[in-house]
Amino acid sequence: MKRLSIYLMAGAETPELAEAAVAGGADLLELGFPFSDPLADGPVIRLAGERALAAGMRTRACLDCLAECRRRVAVPLVPMTYASLLEAYGYERFRDDAHAAGATGFIVADLPIEAHPELPRVQLVAPTTPSERIRLAAEHTDGWLYLVTVTGTTGARSALSSQLPELVERARAVTDVPLYAGFGIGTREQAAAAAAIADGIVVGSRAIQVADESGPDGLRAFVASLRAAIDAV
């Protein structure tokens, strides 16, 4: 079965949204720990991060949010953040405190593959990544490999990236780890098309928009529609 990962920004409503996403069929949740200058993020996640920071979602509050999500849902929870937060908090301390709060893995958008092995994490590769480097990322990755479907920042796109099939093919040639495709996936059609070739998909910006516009019920319905689309693959 294909895996469905949903990205949510840490915040006061997040535990409730996490429940809704899991009720809709999410297998995994990524939890954004906001950073003031998120280079890998497009407008939707950037704005969500700005709002979260304005509401006081600093590292400690994000860890509390993570713990609350852990109490409410059983799926893997993966904090996703940037190096600056970890520099300030301490890499090992962050790993330990996040594990204690219920994290099952990490994603850091701007750490080089080999840096800070004390923080095992899901590695990202992009269409520009040469095969040799995909192999290196796969060797270092924790559980699955995150395929960034586009050369670009996060955010829904009108069409699924035409670069994805080639990236999947190159990754399959060098590794057996599961491949989840993310960045730019927002509709059922895109989800189905990506799930047809990858082992899982990640939906972020569009999920945040739906949660903003129509709350937990809307998010549950949206996730359920993605679930149905990828299960039909």
Next chain:
Amino acid sequence: MTQAETIGTYGPYGGRYVPETLVPALDELEAGWAEARQDTGYWAELDGLLRTFAGRPTPLYLAERLAPGRRVYLKREDLCHTGAHKINNALGQALLAVRLGKRRVVAETGAGQHGVATATVCARFGLECVVYMGAEDIRRQHPNVERMRLLGARVESVEIGTRTLKEAMSEAIRDWITNVETTYYLIGSCAGPHPYPALVRELQEVIGREARAQMLEATGRLPEAVVAAVGGGSNAIGMFAGFLDDPEVRLVGVEAADAASLGRGRTGVLHGSRSAILADEDGQILDAHSISAGLDYPGVGPEHAWLRDTGRAEYLPITDEQALAAFHLLAEREGIIPALEPAHALAQALLLEEELVLVCLSGRGDKDLQTVLERG
């Protein structure tokens, strides 16, 4: 430390903290630069352009009426084509972009000087040019916006966050991530991921090389102190490079008091490198403030953080008011209108005890007239 952590580092600073999409582009840049800097043809072409297009060498000028009783020399980067030292870097990188086969260039700008320099070299080489500039800086450095447009560049107003240099740089990097296959990112200072800090430093070393020889010729000795303003740190590192191996020369970098990442910052990661950053205890980047758009940046090039830690250079703060006073003084006493950035260096130079001082006058002040007039 692993290899990834040690490439392009200055002590614990520097490195490459970027989304994976950019890593191959940085590898390509590093290889292209390694090749170019071994190539006498590259340097010959650059030297020719620096002479005939940019107006190098720039003069060394003794500012007798500015500091009577002392010898304060000004390295006149304000006389460079486009009005600041930024052209040294822009020319060198444009040649590199052409070598790498990139036809589209993106850049960030704060004061607009780097944007103008980039627009200029893109016009000269027939490259497409997009410059990201914070909305606040577009307002306060308007003449430079018009100049960029006249030169054929597209100026993208950045409306997010602080609407200044920090956000402009983030947006330029996001553009690069998106268009990495066709685009060259022409960074304006010795910041950013490896190899940029080393590359920009080497292209700005011409300032220090010329100034050292000119000081020896004019005075028969080396200056007691060398002073330069530090935004990202490129004019300062270029100037300091000429004197790093002269331990008797005091090196003084001057930061805007409310943008003093070296003076008051902590170690953090911003825009691809680890350095001294104005950040809070959670690692969130803080807003910088300066009357000078070119110094209004919460980070700094990693080599400066290392020069600070090793004690080879020191970094002192100057307030908006002190810089404005020095701005007026230079205009009235010497007939030179400086940019607000080097006005900080001048203000600090006037406070030093040393008798023989070299100041990097990194740019001219035409762009700042509106700001200065508003302040009365």
